[in-house]
Amino acid sequence: MATYGSNDLRVGVKIILNGDPYTVVESDFVKPGKGQAFTRARVRNLKTGRTIEQTFKSTETHEGADVEDRDMEYLYTDGENWTFMDTTTFEQLDASATAMADTVKWLKGNEKCIVTLWNGVPLQVTPPNFAELKITQTDPGLRGDTATGGTKPATLETGAVVKVPLYMEEGEILKIDTRTGEYVSRVKA
């Protein structure tokens, strides 16, 4: 894998920092008139998603992180691993529960996801921006409340619990924004 000098830490470069893969979000070169130069950067941890400010000495070298994003289709889970397939090469890969994190809430099968691989192993799985899922359980709505107003929790076929308008009923399909976990609209069956 490539190594980078501090001066090569351009936006988008991926390196290993304190054992974790990071991507450079922002970087600038700082140097006092006579003295040590630094690269002052903002870097995002690809495992946790957290962004931190990090300063590098100009003389440091950094190990590149072998990270790539692949478009893959979700196939099935055995409860421990979630299996994805590259639809062009038919290669299959298993993602762990840690890599899946909250993404499991939005998958029932055949969704096109972005699987982020680190050294060939799934590190993170990004679901499609929108999911369409059926309500399996929710309390009956209040009669006549069809317009604005309150919400109630509803359990979806994947086990996810989201807030829905009071008039939604069991068996209905709704559209969810997976980035916020919020109800978007009702889907006509």
Added chain:
Amino acid sequence: MNLTALKERASLYQQVRVFFARRNVLEVETPALSQAGNTDPFIDSFSANTAEGLRWLHTSPEYPMKRLLAAGCGDIYQLCKVWRRDERGSRHNPEFTMLEWYRLGISYQQLMQEVADLLHTLVPHLQKAPRFFTYRDLFLETLAIDPHVAGEAELAACAHAQGININGVMPAQGWRDLLLTHCVEPQFPSDQLTFVYHYPASQSALAKVEQSEGQWVAQRFEVYLGGLELGNGYQEQTDAAQNRRILEQDAAARGNDIPVDERFLAALETGLPECAGVAIGIDRVLMCRMQVDDIKQVIPFTWEVA
């Protein structure tokens, strides 16, 4: 390409030339490609292969200008391109324009005043009088730490307490540089020049040193507008042996990859007159004049597209 920036640059050069013509300072030119290079351990030169062997592109015209001073040319200035490897960012371009000048028989305090006069001419929206601080007072005021007394561990602890994430070890001066760039400089007001003087003696480069409040400090200053460093000035070290010591020590620190400029040192043996000198980054002055925050906005074709 930004036509406004081109016009501002042209008019700024004209003002510089008028400023020095009125003060009887002679414009000079010295070679950009030399047989010896800058030995400063934190500045890297570009080199070029020639039929007569390797030559280095100057990182400032300091050595040949001092040869002129030693030869008796009197007050001089130079406006020229200089090159520094790997210095690239929102405030750096590896090829940039420098204004350097030397005044005989004046102190660095007087030179600070002249620098302020020039910068107020070139950046007309500056209204307030400049501020002057010693290096120590700035650290005491901003970080409650005495930079001359605090050791490596104390400086590192201070940096970490300020929330700076950095890995590995550095000598005390590395931590001072870090605190200066990350914590001190950002506090400088953006509508007023700030002069910083009395750097630690280890940072004297080719400036004289003096004793102040029980510490050896360099008779060296830097000038800033906001957190943007514009220039670096010295009470020039006239002692030939001291100049040689600094150059040889620096050359050794960088593994003797660049030959010490023996012609410069020989000129000093013949006698450098007492003088003060300063180098100003002209692209940055242009940034201040146009009130823009990226050097790309004032250079027509930056390194990436040169």
